[in-house]
């Protein structure tokens with residue numbers, strides 16, 4: 001779907017309206033290589049153990065807050081980075097009463 005004209009501040013610009021978040025466009029999509037490069041920069045001492053990391057990512061995979069398979073819509077983080085951190089916490093609004101991440 002394409003929106004044109006007045007909806008784009010009367011500039012005649014076209015806005016592709018296939019994304020769920022107006023602030024997120026194809027420019028926020030990242031590649032596997034980019035994610036791996038970012039993960040490699042995290043100090044081992046800051047990382048959570050592998051089993052907990054996997055459990056967190058499984059929760060993300062079934063969460064309605066996951067966009068593009070990579071990004072949390074509640075905080076804008078790449079979930080693989082956030083989930084890899086010992087101090088990482090799930091930002092889901094229901095996390096206080098119904099935590100998505102148990103580790």
Ligand code: SF4
Pocket residue numbers: 059060061063064065066071072073074079082089090091092100101
């Ligand atoms: S809200 Fe929590 S479980 Fe859902 S995608 Fe974000 S970090 Fe993952």
